[in-house]
Amino acid sequence: MNIVVCVKQVPDTTEIKIDPIKNTLIRQGVPSIMNPFDKNALEEAIQLKEQYSGSVTVISMGPEQAKATLREALSMGADKAYLVTDRAFGGSDTYATSYILSKVIEKLGPFDVILGGKQAIDGDTGQTAPSIAEHLGIARLTHIRSMKIDGNKCVVEREIEEGIEIVEAKLPILCTATKETNKPRYATIKGKIDSLKADIENITLADLPNMDITKIGLKGSPTRVKSTFIPERKSSCEMLESVNPRETAKVLFGKLAEAKIL
Amino acid sequence: MDLKQYQDVWVFIDCFQGHPKDVGYELLGQGRLLAEALKQKCCAVIIGENVDEAIKGATEYGADIIYVVRGEEYANYSADAYGHAFLELCEKYHPNTILIGATANGRDLGSKLAIRLKTGLTADCTALSVEEDTGNVVWERPAFGGNLYARILCSETRPQMGTVRPGAFKKPQKCQNKLSVMIREDIRTKQEDILTKVIDFIKAKDESGIKLEEAEYIVAGGRGLKGAENFTMLKELADLLGGSVGASRAAVDAGWIPQSKQVGQTGKTVTPKVYIACGISGAVQHLAGMTESDTIIAINKDASAPIFEVADYGIVGDVFEMVPAMIKEMRIAKNLEQ
Ligand SMILES: Cc1cc2nc3c(=O)[nH]c(=O)nc-3n(C[C@H](O)[C@H](O)[C@H](O)COP(=O)(O)OP(=O)(O)OC[C@H]3O[C@@H](n4cnc5c(N)ncnc54)[C@H](O)[C@@H]3O)c2cc1C
Numbered sequence: 228m229n230i231v232v233c234v235k236q237v238p239d240t241t242e243i244k245i246d247p248i249k250n251t252l253i254r255q256g257v258p259s260i261m262n263p264f265d266k267n268a269l270e271e272a273i274q275l276k277e278q279y280s281g282s283v284t285v286i287s288m289g290p291e292q293a294k295a296t297l298r299e300a301l302s303m304g305a306d307k308a309y310l311v312t313d314r315a316f317g318g319s320d321t322y323a324t325s326y327i328l329s330k331v332i333e334k335l336g337p338f339d340v341i342l343g344g345k346q347a348i349d350g351d352t353g354q355t356a357p358s359i360a361e362h363l364g365i366a367r368l369t370h371i372r373s374m375k376i377d378g379n380k381c382v383v384e385r386e387i388e389e390g391i392e393i394v395e396a397k398l399p400i401l402c403t404a405t406k407e408t409n410k411p412r413y414a415t416i417k418g419k420i421d422s423l424k425a426d427i428e429n430i431t432l433a434d435l436p437n438m439d440i441t442k443i444g445l446k447g448s449p450t451r452v453k454s455t456f457i458p459e460r461k462s463s464c465e466m467l468e469s470v471n472p473r474e475t476a477k478v479l480f481g482k483l484a485e486a487k488i489l
Numbered sequence: 490m491d492l493k494q495y496q497d498v499w500v501f502i503d504c505f506q507g508h509p510k511d512v513g514y515e516l517l518g519q520g521r522l523l524a525e526a527l528k529q530k531c532c533a534v535i536i537g538e539n540v541d542e543a544i545k546g547a548t549e550y551g552a553d554i555i556y557v558v559r560g561e562e563y564a565n566y567s568a569d570a571y572g573h574a575f576l577e578l579c580e581k582y583h584p585n586t587i588l589i590g591a592t593a594n595g596r597d598l599g600s601k602l603a604i605r606l607k608t609g610l611t612a613d614c615t616a617l618s619v620e621e622d623t624g625n626v627v628w629e630r631p632a633f634g635g636n637l638y639a640r641i642l643c644s645e646t647r648p649q650m651g652t653v654r655p656g657a658f659k660k661p662q663k664c665q666n667k668l669s670v671m672i673r674e675d676i677r678t679k680q681e682d683i684l685t686k687v688i689d690f691i692k693a694k695d696e697s698g699i700k701l702e703e704a705e706y707i708v709a710g711g712r713g714l715k716g717a718e719n720f721t722m723l724k725e726l727a728d729l730l731g732g733s734v735g736a737s738r739a740a741v742d743a744g745w746i747p748q749s750k751q752v753g754q755t756g757k758t759v760t761p762k763v764y765i766a767c768g769i770s771g772a773v774q775h776l777a778g779m780t781e782s783d784t785i786i787a788i789n790k791d792a793s794a795p796i797f798e799v800a801d802y803g804i805v806g807d808v809f810e811m812v813p814a815m816i817k818e819m820r821i822a823k824n825l826e827q
């Protein structure tokens with residue numbers, strides 16, 4: 228069973244603060260982490276390998292510092308890691324990113340199972356992984372709970388808003404993991420030490436000769452960010468005294484009634 | 490690409506077992522606004538086995554044209570069958586804009602269409618408008634966990650596509666006597682071209698009472714509630730108001746309340762008349778799901794909690810005193826006690 232996992236390094240969005248004067252994001256000092264859902268994807272890959280044997284490859288597209296995330300993946304139990312990096316890839320939207328990653332997967336493959344996260348917590352699109360499947364022309368099942376393999380088939384529990392679908396599909400398949408898929412393991416000390424010595428290869432544009440360069444980077448991206456802004460918060464909160472809770476409740480309901488809200 | 494060849498705003502009516510989800514109707518309201526700005530038509534796309542309910546709904550919510558693809562291969566969603574049908578429609582009619590609800594299936598379908606049509610898809614939008622001079626849709630969406638918002642354009646290719654958060658918009662008014670043009674297309678997908686097959690379905694446990702997304706009054710609890718048992722008082726207050734109980738992710742993660750009640754970036758987006766946040770700090774991820782509520786009331790021990798920055802009425806106090814007091818006053822007002 229050959230498995231590849233797409234992992235993204237993301238800023239820990241819970242640590243991002245707003246500069247109250249400049250009204251900009253403070254990214255300095257914000258730790259970079261492995262996208263939480265990608266950890267679930269990796270855990271699922273490692274479990275599949277433990278059950279059915281095979282190997283787990285991780286790939287990440289990003290700057291040199293994303294190697295830290297790849298090392299973390301190795302320390303958890305991935306066998307091989309590649310950093311996909313090139314200036315020509317910069318500015319890629321989900322269309323271009325998924326195209327580049329699909330070319331990398333073609334180069335490193337063939338794979339039976341491709342795993343990714345439900346979404347990345349920085350961009351939050353949830354589009355990249357299913358788009359990779361589309362570029363590759365293979366089946367995909369997003370938001371999986373669990374995955375069982377039986378020969379060249381798999382049975383997957385898939386979360387949708389109404390409940391859980393049990394879905395059958397042939398391999399190869401791309402699946403995306405959620406928080407409910409599993410509980411990611413911690414790296415062992417030995418794993419951590421080994422990962423520091425591991426050799427992580429870079430894959431650049433030159434390594435991907437059959438890439439259509441009109442489809443990559445900023446130029447190859449159909450969407451473009453026009454502007455960004457920090458959401459305005461109305462700071463018009465009317466504070467009510469709470470010395471006597473019942474009195475406060477009365478005042479509150481009185482005000483709501485007056486404003487015809489209740 | 491001659492962009493002018495691409496006309497009309499299409500809205501995908503996402504259905505489950507023949508029942509349309511609200512988001513499709515919410516988007517018909519937005520689609521109408523975009524279509525008016527573009528001087529084009531607002532159309533609904535319905536794919537399924539049982540399509541009658543969706544056709545009726547799309548008419549009531551004002552679609553000018555309804556495209557319908559019917560077949561038993563569309564009984565359950567699959568990227569392959571739905572994608573094939575939708576792509577055939579696009580090839581024949583060249584829509585300008587496609588709106589899809591950002592549900593599990595909607596996001597999946599959107600990515601398939603965008604890659605195959607070689608066009609841009611903006612995910613999980615919360616506001617839409619049209620750039621007057623260019624006719625580009627401006628897709629507005631949160632990023633970095635709701636810390637930042639981005640406005641995104643797809644200016645060179647058509648159709649321009651986006652998925653939109655369920656609950657980000659209210660359903661429009663129903664139309665009286667709307668005459669929609671119905672176009673039925675006989676598009677079939679061969680079984681062997683459908684790579685994934687749904688073989689069983691386990692329904693999520695039925696929630697009693699009013700659905701969170703539809704509630705006009707929401708009483709939501711966070712980590713400050715301290716335990717599952719304390720959600721009963723929130724339920725009591727919600728019942729008195731005729732509303733529903735919501736929660737922060739901290740409360741969900743603690744196992745006090747099911748995930749279906751989670752409000753926020755990775756939960757539901759809600760826009761009730763009144764949102765009462767009890768013991769919720771107001772992390773951006775939570776705010777991403779509730780700031781569009783008409784009136785927000787926050788109860789928190791900590792006067793510096795960020796929830797007060799979005800609240801209309803704030804009470805610095807203990808939820809264990811305030812909520813019972815509110816219940817008591819409500820009951821008195823309703824003549825349930827003296
Ligand atoms: C990728 C990602 C996605 C996320 N998505 C969501 C999401 O969709 N929804 C969501 O809610 N969160 C989400 N979060 C989590 C979010 O960052 C916060 O951790 C969470 O919202 C905190 O919940 P809370 O306000 O209940 O808890 P806390 O932040 O711990 O706040 C508890 C509050 O209760 C107050 N309190 C305590 N005791 C009392 C009392 N007796 N009376 C009154 N007040 C009291 C405290 O002062 C405090 O302000 C997400 C995080 C990540 C990383």
Ligand SMILES: Nc1ncnc2c1ncn2[C@@H]1O[C@H](COP(=O)(O)O)[C@@H](O)[C@H]1O
Pocket residue numbers: 233234235236262264265268286287288289321324328342343344345346347348350351352353354355356
């Ligand atoms: N730069 C990247 N490198 C590797 N995997 C990625 C990258 N961007 C996105 N992915 C994968 O796609 C998933 C969804 O990301 P997104 O569409 O950005 O929300 C992530 O959880 C990853 O598995």
